[in-house]
Amino acid sequence: MATSTYLSNPVVTVNSVDLSNQCTAATLTHRFDQLESTAFGDTDRKFVKGLGNHEVTLSLYMSYTATETYASLQALVGTTTTVRVQPTSAADSATNPGFILTGAFLAELPVINATMGELSTVDVTFVGGVYSVDTTGA
Numbered sequence: 001m002a003t004s005t006y007l008s009n010p011v012v013t014v015n016s017v018d019l020s021n022q023c024t025a026a027t028l029t030h031r032f033d034q035l036e037s038t039a040f041g042d043t044d045r046k047f048v049k050g051l052g053n054h055e056v057t058l059s060l061y062m063s064y065t066a067t068e069t070y071a072s073l074q075a076l077v078g079t080t081t082t083v084r085v086q087p088t089s090a091a092d093s094a095t096n097p098g099f100i101l102t103g104a105f106l107a108e109l110p111v112i113n114a115t116m117g118e119l120s121t122v123d124v125t126f127v128g129g130v131y132s133v134d135t136t137g138a
Contacts, residue, residue: 009089011098012058014126015081017072024121025059026085028099030131054131056083056101062113062120073124076106083126092137104129 012023033050064070086098104126114120 008087011084011086011089013082013084014058014072015076017067019058019060019069019072020089022061022063022069023058024061026056028054028056028083028085028101030054052131053127054101054104054129055125055127056085056104057123057125058083059121059123062110062122069122070109070111073106073109074111077109078107080105080129081126083129092134094135098134098137100132100134101126101129102132 010020010023010026011018012020012026031053033053034047035050037046037048038044039046060069062069080103083101083104084098086092086096088096090096092098105128106124106126109124110122112120113122
């Protein structure tokens with residue numbers, strides 16, 4: 001049974017720029033490639049851990065003003081950067097860890113996604129990088 005409300009006041013930073021006020025959803029997936037190690041004589045498939053294959057997807061309002069979504073992300077397309085997502089704006093701790101992808105790659109940026117009468121939003125996905133968890137604020 002759920003006992004906590006998450007992302008009630010989250011912090012989302014990309015390349016040290018706080019995009020929390022433009023972000024409506026964040027999903028960071030900690031994942032490893034699965035490598036099959038099944039051999040002759042085995043009666044079931046077996047797997048071992050391969051390389052880390054992490055990703056973070058952010059849903060953002062598309063704002064074109066200085067220091068907001070477009071201005072902050074457009075130069076990052078085709079490069080690597082650091083993305084950090086934290087459940088609340090409180091200090092890092094075991095109950096409020098900062099989830100970090102360092103060296104995450106941004107392959108594409110939708111530059112416009114517009115529908116009449118709606119706020120423009122885009123989903124951006126950063127892939128790869130080194131996954132870490134900060135519980136100390138270091």
